[in-house]
Amino acid sequence: MSAFGFAGRARHRRHLALARRPVSGEILDDGWRMRRSGNDALPDSVQVDRTGFDSGGSPTTHRQHLPISTRVRMPWPDHALPSPTDLAMSDHIFASDRISGTVNGSLRESPKPIAAWVMPSNLIVDDTISWEIVAFHRDGRADPGTGIGRQVACVKVRGSDGVNRTDWQLVAVTSLSSGVVQEDQPSEVFAGTLDISTLGEGAVWLEAEVYPWVGVEASVLRSEDVSSRRGFSRRYYCKDAAKAATPPLVYVASTGNNETGAVSTDAATALAAPCLTVGGAMERAHAVLGSSAGALDGLRIRILDMVNIGTPSFGSYAQDIAGVVIERAPGVSRTTAVAVLDKSFRPFFSTSSLGENALMLVDVTLRLGGSFAFSGETASNLHVTFWNIALDTNGQSQVRRASSHFSAFGLDIVGRTSFSTTTSGELRICRGVTGDLDGRELEQWVTIGCTLTNAGNASLSNTYEDGRIIYNNAFLSPAAGTTPILFNRSAxxxxxxxxxxxxQNLFETTDTTxxxxxxxxxxxxxxxxxxxxxxxxxxxxxxxxxxxxxxxxxxxxxxxxxxxxxxxxxxxxxxxxxxxxxxxxxxxxxxxxxxxxxxxxxxxxxxxxxxxxxxxxxxxxxxxxxxxxxxxxxxxxxxxxxxxxxxxxxxxxxxxxxxxxxxxxxxxxxxxxxxxxxxxxxxxxxxxxxxxxxxxxxxxx
Known part of the structure; x- marks a missing residue:
């Protein structure tokens, strides 16, 4: 007996023989079974010419030898008997595949890749946009040229302003993420920096196409075919050269004054007269910058020490495409720059050409001061992005949202908390989240590069939508009796x-339950x-x-x-x-x-x-x-x-x-x-x- 309490008998299925004997039969409509005709000997493999794409996104044919794994067995109660006619393929055959000596009756076709944008958007930009995408597909394989593994053949990205479009930027090799997002496990991404100098100022967006190695035109994933905001749809930015160079600034300090705070593109001027709260800073910005469309786009609220977020005292703030940014002041550490959520924060962003507004917390500490929420508007929900921040839970069990959606790109949790399912908004991505989930549920849509201790049962507000990705995470000591990854229909x-x-996830199970x-x-x-x-x-x-x-x-x-x-x-x-x-x-x-x-x-x-x-x-x-x-x-x-x-x-x-x-x-x-x-x-x-x-x-x- 082995140390594991049994004889350690290993059943290997290596299938190394690849004799190319002629095959006589038919691939059935399900694509994975071959029905033999006559009493021919069991073939080892079939030669398949597969319709697909090359590293440039152009149609091509990949020749592949697919082994035949075993005879299909009969169903219960005759399960001990092999089928007299049916063989099991080692993988699926598609309708567009051609097989030497065999009729292809498959009715299936290769699906679209599973992909996600994995970088923050809703930013002020000038002439370039940096982007990152992860992509997966059932027919990932070794690159024909290099022999290095890659899930899809290539990714194409371009920019648009609705009238003009850039050329496609093609990326056919993955790399490790450049570190825009803090994460314990570096993610393998398709990445690029796109020149958008030919686009006009105002709203611009990224479009993408993801090409599988094997498939037909309908197998290509295109962002323009996806409307879901948390799905693989367009990513929006505001091109504004002036704001990119000199954004409007407001500083916030525990010694500040909301009545006299300065709003200026000159850092020294704004620093000399800080506001007292984040809500007060927004009021001052509203008074100085006005209420025209996009007036608050790209506003940067800089935190000097521990301050309350508060909330504005009146509504209708004009934020359109690029989010208002709450960030630590230059020269101040993240542990010093602390924004305390001391009441439900409703920024009253009530206008947006995108149908939802954006708020970003960047490189600060967010401290929960009670059971409060980030609140958007019913007609224009709020998208809150946490970007390389620390979250001090301060004994609170949950980060709450109301008519708002969360995205996390680098989030260190101090204490315990959860990001659970709610009818009040979506959790769109958790990338680079590190912390203790207190045995509570994690809403899993896109979860990448996280280190999550004590995770409870997974959940989703919509379990049937395309594009769920759980990649490169460490699930440490999952809570007793729970299931950290759970995709089922219950109804x-x-x-x-x-x-x-x-x-590529690690699960370290330590509990005996x-x-x-x-x-x-x-x-x-x-x-x-x-x-x-x-x-x-x-x-x-x-x-x-x-x-x-x-x-x-x-x-x-x-x-x-x-x-x-x-x-x-x-x-x-x-x-x-x-x-x-x-x-x-x-x-x-x-x-x-x-x-x-x-x-x-x-x-x-x-x-x-x-x-x-x-x-x-x-x-x-x-x-x-x-x-x-x-x-x-x-x-x-x-x-x-x-x-x-x-x-x-x-x-x-x-x-x-x-x-x-x-x-x-x-x-x-x-x-x-x-x-x-x-x-x-x-x-x-x-x-x-x-x-x-x-x-x-x-x-x-």
């Missing part, structure tokens, strides 16, 4: 869950996974503590039909998927034989290079596991040889809590190395290049 009926990317760290349309839930990209996650644990449940079809009264689940190079304590066998043997559902909605995932289509430490919840059997775990995958492999495993330990129901703060890089002799044949990412969680060739499972190279 009766069926429906798609929307596109989801869960990529059973919990599911990641639930993707799992137990007793609803919702179909139609484009779900799960790559390079590391999740140590003990037996089922910290387990992952993915792509189930076991809910009474509701059948599911999961499509494109790409599951590669994950290193997990335990992985479960339940369908017909579990529905029949454990739940005695009358329609158990039809619970095959997880069959593509269950047979390893889109799966490769994964490593599980323990048997699945069914003791390693088919009821909770795989007919084939995917190319190069290892099931029940035992100890993966982490450098310093400080997660929960034990087996057989006897567990010891983990100390935390472990090191989950792999020792050189780890059995979890060299499992994924080719890279799909360029960098690991530490920002180390992944290089070319076979890749280790988990978040570290």
């Amino acid at each position: 009766a009926g069926t429906g798609e869950l929307g596109s989801i990317a869960v990529v 059973s919990l599911v760290n990641c639930s993707l349309s799992a137990d007793n839930a609803r919702g179909d996974l139609t484009h779900c990209v799960v790559l390079h996650n590391t999740n140590p644990g003990a037996d089922g503590i910290g387990r992952w449940n993915v792509a189930n079809d076991d809910t009474s009264g509701t059948r599911r039909a999961h499509g494109y689940v790409t599951f590669k190079a994950n290193l997990l304590s335990q992985l479960n998927t339940k369908g017909d066998i579990f529905a029949g043997a454990s739940l005695a559902l009358a329609d158990a034989s039809e619970r095959t909605g997880n069959f593509a995932f269950h047979h390893g289509a889109g799966c490769a290079g994964n490593y599980t430490i323990y048997p699945n919840a069914g003791g390693g059997g088919l009821a909770c596991g795989f007919a084939d775990p995917g190319l190069g995958s290892v099931e029940e492999g035992g100890d993966p040889l982490f450098i310093d495993d400080r997660s929960v330990s034990g087996t057989g129901g006897v567990y010891d809590a983990g100390a935390g703060d472990g090191d989950y890089r792999l020792a050189g002799e780890s059995p979890a190395r060299a499992l994924l044949a080719q890279p799909v990412l360029a960098f690991d969680m530490q920002g180390q290049p992944r290089g070319t060739g076979a890749q280790a499972a988990g978040c570290y190279a």
Whole structure:
């Protein structure tokens, strides 16, 4: 017996033989099954010419040899028997693919990429705009030229003022983020600085197109096709050369005076006569700058010491495109420049050509002075951006919003707090957030580069919208019995869950209480996974503590039909998927034989290079596991040889809590190395290049 309490039997699926025997058969309409004609021998692979795009965004054809993984098994109760005709492909075939010697009956086509802008917008700019995008797709692969992993072929970005447009800026190589946002784990991004000198002054915006390696024209993600503000839609700026060079300034100090505060483009003049509160500074700016459209755009309110935010005493402030900025004064530390939210802050931004207004807190400390909210207007909601700030929770359990939306680009939490779901506004992005969530829920839309301790159950105000990304985060000591990543439909009926990317995250489970760290349309839930990209996650644990449940079809009264689940190079304590066998043997559902909605995932289509430490919840059997775990995958492999495993330990129901703060890089002799044949990412969680060739499972190279 191993230290893990079982014999450590490893079931490898390496599929290294690639003999190109002629194939006679048909790809079925679901795209992952091949139906043989006659009694031909089981072929090893098929040669596929795939319609797609190159690094310049031009149409091309990629030739690929796709292995055939196994025979499809029969449904419950004949699950011990192989299908006499059907074979499982190692990945999906699309309708636009061409296969030598085989009829392609697939009715599926490659989906659009999953992407997000990951930099602040609503800024005053001059002749350039810097941008960053993350993007994921089920057909990420090694670049044909360099052999380095990349999720999509390229990204194009251009600027527009509604009349004029810049040329497209094409970026086909990812890089580590330049540090605009403070984050513990550096993010791999597509990035550029766009020349917008040909655009007129006033409102300008960025448009983008994201090209997958494999797909047709309809598979290209275009920002102009997306209207959701928190989705991959346009990003707006105000081009104003004068304000970019010399913005209007108001200083705020504990010794200031709201009646005599100065508003000036000259820093010395404004510094000589500070206001007392942020609300008072806005009143003075309103009095000096006027009420014409955009009068307060780009106003910078500079904090000198600890001051109250307060709130203006009357309404109708003219902020249009670029946000009002609350920032620390030059020469003052972030710990000294403290803005205290001592009452609900309603800036009364009541005019905006964008339909919502913008407020930004930059490089200051925000201290909660009570149970107060950032409040927008019903007709013009407020978008509050936290940009490289410290949040002193001061014993308050939640950062509240009312008719307002939050975006965080660098946020250090002092104390404990939560960013929960609310009907009063969206949490649009959490990038570079570090802190203790106090066991409370985190609304997850786009969560990138965060270090989150004691996270509770995840939640979403709209779980069915496209574009959810959970990337490059460390979830440390999740709260007992909770699920930090949770994408399910709970209401009766069926429906798609929307596109989801869960990529290169670390989960350090330390509590001995059973919990599911990641639930993707799992137990007793609803919702179909139609484009779900799960790559390079590391999740140590003990037996089922910290387990992952993915792509189930076991809910009474509701059948599911999961499509494109790409599951590669994950290193997990335990992985479960339940369908017909579990529905029949454990739940005695009358329609158990039809619970095959997880069959593509269950047979390893889109799966490769994964490593599980323990048997699945069914003791390693088919009821909770795989007919084939995917190319190069290892099931029940035992100890993966982490450098310093400080997660929960034990087996057989006897567990010891983990100390935390472990090191989950792999020792050189780890059995979890060299499992994924080719890279799909360029960098690991530490920002180390992944290089070319076979890749280790988990978040570290």
